[in-house]
Amino acid sequence: MNVAAILKAKGPEVVTVDPNATLGQVATTLSERRIGAIVVMQDRKVLGIVSERDVIKAIARVGAAALTTPVREAMTSRIITCGLNDSIDELMDSMTAGRFRHLPVIEDGELVGIVSIGDVVKHRIAETVMETEALKLYIATG
Template structure:
């Protein structure tokens, strides 16, 4: 899936402000950023973190560092996991973004939207094959 989707990773430092994180998410048209200290993944910040931990708690995004609202226990995936396994993991852990690690190396990230697109593409292929078979 990463070969098709791409391996671009958008990240931010934990000392950056939430305002900078939200601005970067908007600029890159993504719903999350990996929080990195150098090459080390230390957390993830999503639009949901912003909504629940800044807006609803009366904080201000220019004054709040990412480290104050990021999720530190990041659920990850491995390249050998199937789309179905990743969806089950996302459902079980209630997350929408999975950083993908090959060994200790971060190689990409997949979202629930990426997985849904993959499943729809597979189903379309199957349907096309069945239609072709039926019409011979």
């Protein structure tokens, strides 16, 4: 199973934000949409990603005033991305090694989706269940 299969199941929608938006606006969007990260874009170009962790770090540094900080000052600008053909194992390796939970999906230089660790785990479990059922069927008919 690969990223394309995950996006086919969950859809390609990606919540994005302008780098001049405030962390308060981001926190509201994260809460309302029940998501953990937002891709920061300007002129159709991915500039970074801002996650719950980025918001918390900013608040820990400067207190409530952080909520008026522009996203560009708190976002993670060195992001790792993936492509549609990347496997679930590759995603798990990247996320584990980098200690992050969201990967923007880039294809031909365009943002086409985002996958979270929850998406990856859900599909990995489904894959394991299918393999188990296939083995049970093989043993029962063998």
